[in-house]
Amino acid sequence: MAIIVTYGVAMLLTASLLYFMPARDGLLAELRRLNWASYLLAVAIVGLEVGFLLVYRSGWNIGLAAVLVNVVASLLLVPLALFVFKIALTGERCRNRDVPRGPDHAELETVKKP
Secondary structure (H helix, E strand, O other), X not given: OHHHHHHHHHHXXXXXXXXXXXXXXXXXXXXXXXXXXXXXXXXXXXXXXHHHXXXXXXXXXXXXXXXXXXXXXXXXXXXXXXXXXXXXXOHHHHHOOOOOOOHHHOOOOOOOOO
């Protein structure tokens, strides 16, 4: 029950942000623009939370579980970024934080540091 209350409160707090950051074309238009990645991210977040809850209830080491989850998530996300989202992994991108990171940031210019 606690996880349901937690996510309910988080949903209400997130919805209240619409007052400060209103949708440009209306809420329904913005919801229609969502793609599958938004829904899959929500499923992944709930899965992680339920997994940690089950780990805690089983008495396993939470610190070790957190490290393990982060390693496994990283190992899964790198191939996903490379093959599904077609993000090129280059040395320049790994070294320079100012390189645009995706289609949403394409308009950003790379800032060269002296």
